[in-house]
Amino acid sequence: MNDSRDAHQALAAQAARCRAMIRRSEHTGPTAGLAPGCVQANLMILPQSLAADFLLFCQRNPKPCPLLAVAPAGQYTVPALGEDIDIRRDVPKYRVWRDGELVSEPADLMDVWRDDLVSFLIGCSFSFEEALLADGIDVRHISQGSNVPMYRTNIPTQGTPRLNGPLVVSMRPMTAADAIRAVQITSRFPSVHGAPVHLGDPALIGIRDIDRPDYGDPVAIHDGELPVFWACGVTPQAIIHTVKPEFSITHAPGHMLITDVSNSRLASF
Amino acid sequence: MNDSRDAHQALAAQAARCRAMIRRSEHTGPTAGLAPGCVQANLMILPQSLAADFLLFCQRNPKPCPLLAVAPAGQYTVPALGEDIDIRRDVPKYRVWRDGELVSEPADLMDVWRDDLVSFLIGCSFSFEEALLADGIDVRHISQGSNVPMYRTNIPTQGTPRLNGPLVVSMRPMTAADAIRAVQITSRFPSVHGAPVHLGDPALIGIRDIDRPDYGDPVAIHDGELPVFWACGVTPQAIIHTVKPEFSITHAPGHMLITDVSNSRLASF
CATH class of the missing domain: 3.40.1640.10 (PSTPO5379-like)
Known part of the structure; x- marks a missing residue:
């Protein structure tokens, strides 16, 4: 105790x-x-x-x-x-x-x-990134020493009378097996964005160029990896x-x- | 009671x-x-x-x-x-x-x-399919009225002195959002195969032609969908x-x- x-x-x-x-x-x-x-x-x-x-x-x-x-x-x-x-x-x-x-x-x-x-x-996603790292998953922007890449999407938020705008997402590239594990891990953390909102083809959520994030820095996506997207706390800035x-x-x-x-x-x- | x-x-x-x-x-x-x-x-x-x-x-x-x-x-x-x-x-x-x-x-x-x-x-995956359907996820081979498609992969099982062979997987195509939800749902059912083992590019696990399953029937994969793969109880037959x-x-x-x-x-x- x-x-x-x-x-x-x-x-x-x-x-x-x-x-x-x-x-x-x-x-x-x-x-x-x-x-x-x-x-x-x-x-x-x-x-x-x-x-x-x-x-x-x-x-x-x-x-x-x-x-x-x-x-x-x-x-x-x-x-x-x-x-x-x-x-x-x-x-x-x-x-x-x-x-x-x-x-x-x-x-x-x-x-x-x-x-x-x-x-x-x-x-903030820093909380779940700590859990990903503890599980042995490579969090690319951390191993690269840069900021996480973030993108405005074509997914609308649920607006209010005076506030509306697009969902912003952060992206971490992973193998499929790590992406599946990352869904399990981040689902445990609903108060820091929870499970991903998308994975795979960026165009399906309105991201034209994965190498040009709207906020943060681009990261390398290796062969056989999928981009995995989480809802991001920078959404209020959008x-x-x-x-x-x-x-x-x-x-x-x-x-x-x-x-x-x-x-x-x-x-x- | x-x-x-x-x-x-x-x-x-x-x-x-x-x-x-x-x-x-x-x-x-x-x-x-x-x-x-x-x-x-x-x-x-x-x-x-x-x-x-x-x-x-x-x-x-x-x-x-x-x-x-x-x-x-x-x-x-x-x-x-x-x-x-x-x-x-x-x-x-x-x-x-x-x-x-x-x-x-x-x-x-x-x-x-x-x-x-x-x-x-x-x-058997029928147990988790019931949970997917209850969540409103389209399970393609059920809506198609056919058997689930199954594939021998290049993922080896953990052999024993006298038993070894490849992992067999079943496949269900879904949107990314449904795939993420399906990871959450099936993770709750470890005694019926649990979470998927792969999603996305079939070639990464040695599947050459997604339209030619080794067991069961092929299913339609719509635009914007990913194939999602679960470990399968037909593995003993392989x-x-x-x-x-x-x-x-x-x-x-x-x-x-x-x-x-x-x-x-x-x-x-």
């Missing part, structure tokens, strides 16, 4: 150390590989006037937008994910959007924070691109919020 | 009625669609001298040969699968093999039964073909032993 409590506290302490480094700008890059074992989260911040719509959007689109936590208007703490989290300062790079256009990528939100902002923390809200903030792709929650806590069975 | 016991007894009674019809030669064809909800089994009968080897073979190859029950030498009942089962008479069509050659396809085994014969009952034992008996493909066991009892979670 003490051993497992100690292990959990060590994990949370590690996450807190990483957030502190990021807050002091000692780490400014992507967060992949930081605080292994800890859940990392996608961030979407909207004015209160759009918050109810986005909450409904997440309810209707749980695969791209599995909600881990919501901080109400003006609140920049999120104790459910970590006692000392400051949403304004603990992500290495943010994106500030006005009328759907990216206007800046600041290292903190101290200058732009408003009391009407609602923050949504959304599950929604912003589509509906052009007056003001919004997201993380920069790959630059996530590190939480105290253990990845294993997300496994459904 | 009484309701669920009644439902179980009704299921078993239905299975017993089907076996009685088969025993009286009132049903002589394939058993697909008979006694819905009941487990059907592949049959492999070997002389005692090979039985220990085959038991080891099943242990090493649980995906093609998931053992439901074993009847010891000379015993033609199998009470674990149904009180009144008579292995010699309750399969609509058998195959008798000598030195690896098919010598007859009798409707019962009364003339060839021997006191040294050991019977192995092996899980083993017989390879190692040519002095004497053996199997069911004829598609002509299964109907048991009293409920399909839902096989679900692992």
Whole structure:
């Protein structure tokens, strides 16, 4: 009992150390590989006037937008994910959007924070990638040392009165046997996108050129491998691109919020 | 409580009625669609001298040969699968093999039964097909009204000192989304072959012509569909073909032993 409590506290302490480094700008890059074992989260911040719509959007689109936590208007703490989290300062790079256009990528939100902002923390594929790696599956963008490739698809999300747009997917190439195993593994993690949404021919979901992702970097697909596609937490950025809200903030792709929650806590069975 | 016991007894009674019809030669064809909800089994009968080897073979190859029950030498009942089962008479069509050659396809085994014969009952994909259909997935050979297509592959089984040969697979074409769902569904049924072993390019597992199955009938593969392959209980027949034992008996493909066991009892979670 003490051993497992100690292990959990060590994990949370590690996450807190990483957030502190990021807050002091000692780490400014992507967060992949930081605080292994800890859940990392996608961030979407909207004015209160759009918050109810986005909450409904997440309810209707749980695969791209599995909600881990919501901080109400003006609140920049999120104790459910970590006692000392400051949403304004603990992500290495943010994106500030006005009328759907990216206007800046600041290292903190101290200058732009408003009391009407609602923050949504959304599950991230880093959690299931850890489970894939533990099973001996090659996760190509990790072995290549690059960002995961992401694509806008022709699959529509389930829109709300004020929010709609295409599903964004991330892609990992694998052998068929690994793809089957990956379906089993990622099905256990519904709160970090769950099972793939597609595999095989990219054209069937509107991807014209697999070597030109819309976000992230291209990866090599070896002979005998299939591309396997998961719903992606960057989908809200495609929604912003589509509906052009007056003001919004997201993380920069790959630059996530590190939480105290253990990845294993997300496994459904 | 009484309701669920009644439902179980009704299921078993239905299975017993089907076996009685088969025993009286009132049903002589394939058993697909008979006694819905009941487990059907592949049959492999070997002389005692090979039985220990085959038991080891099943242990090493649980995906093609998931053992439901074993009847010891000379015993033609199998009470674990149904009180009144008579292995010699309750399969609509058998195959008798000598030195690896098919010598007859009798409707019962009364003339060839021997006191040294050991019977192995092996899980069958009919159980998971029922779960696929219940989920709204089109199972092509069922909607086509034909036998499932089966293929010898270049995937070797894990051999034993006296038994070896290629893995046989069954194939069902599906959209990618249905294939992903089918991995989830069939993973719940490890005792009836479990998850697929391959999907996509048939050549990668040594299948030259998908339109010419080695057993069963070809099925249509529509645009945008992938062939999905499961380990198959006909694999022991490919083993017989390879190692040519002095004497053996199997069911004829598609002509299964109907048991009293409920399909839902096989679900692992």
